[in-house]
Amino acid sequence: MFKAVLADSRVWKSIIDSVSTLVEEGAFIADPSGIKLRAMDPSRVAMVDLELPKAAFEGYDCSAEMPIGVNFEDMKNIMKRAGSNEKLELEKADEEARLKIRFRGKTTRTFSLPLLDLGKEELSAPRIPFNVSIKTPAATLLEAIRDAEVVSDFVKMTADQGVLKVRASGDRGEVDVEITKESGELLSIEMKEPAHALYSLSYLTKMMVASALSEIATLMFSTDMPLRLDFNLSTGGKIVYYLAPRMESD
Template structure:
């Protein structure tokens, strides 16, 4: 007789799953993953309401997937992260919630089978709408190169200024400690695509961006979208299907 589950998902690479969880935990401590027949989704604001994360993974991205209706998985991501960090790239990871259970079972399957169980937590679920934004600049960059540009800014400033020009994205930082500027173009290979409807300049918190860029461990490229004085969108496509997308409010210039 087959075991019955409210929710069961098997992902091919436990190490990649850890990197995904790490990216979620960079912005929120707790949250509710909504599982349905289509796949899993998490959309949540950070505690300060400055940033939002929008994560989705379709059922086809999993090796196996079962979901009985809609299942809400209230999770402490720090605790989940500690467990999934124990997985390796040579192992599959299985997530399951049996009927009537208030616990998430995490099973690593490789040469050995290792099983963990953590409690689901009761979190008030709020269905957040997709932000209605239009962007004048859209650029797809190599994620590691964008991360290095942010690390350069970290030497001199707490904020990043992004400039979208007709032929480049410029990442700048400036303070009493000094100035830094990195130019990304398609010609050098730092950018894979660049679309500029109108040139734009906007500033954002470096602390938040450094948290968000942890998603580059799960994705090789990142798509930046912004307009002058408007929120920034960062989208990381996950290999095999799914996306991690962040929204960050701009810094109001003094």
């Protein structure tokens, strides 16, 4: 038996919004310590790694490991119905192939989502060192990514001398955003060596949906290596994304 209670149903809504941009189907793993999800997008360019420890919940009860395979589009459509000031209860009996999703507010509204038997794919998170680790307001990073989208489908991230440069260029022009310590927008930077790499803007935009969950984003990368993007939830737990680099044509 699995049962988890979240104080604010909209936190789970934002989590599902974030995951569903990348992943069509996937299995949460609930165990006594909390809920985890690790899944790749269909083209296997990006990975999402979600951890919600028991402490992130108002109530949590899970006696043994239990996979909860879902279609994220269906779950997203249910979570669109989340209202303000509503608790969320997730509940699954051992023998049932359905997840109960219950909103408790003025009324009690219970959705029952058919679960998927997805088999088991063991994904490991990339074990790669990152030469640069930067904390910045999630909104600032989101704006820079949207700026880059005006002229291109790809963005070049460059970290050097205490500055994060977000650059893009295409037929429609060029964009150059500098996020500096002086401006107060670069909250911290740890750098073993300068780094620059090219990433897909469409994936970054999808990953930034998680900025609804966290005011701060942590960006890690190395030259021409995958990017890692962390969002720490205020309730506890985190969403981590990994994104493969694009090879630079020049």
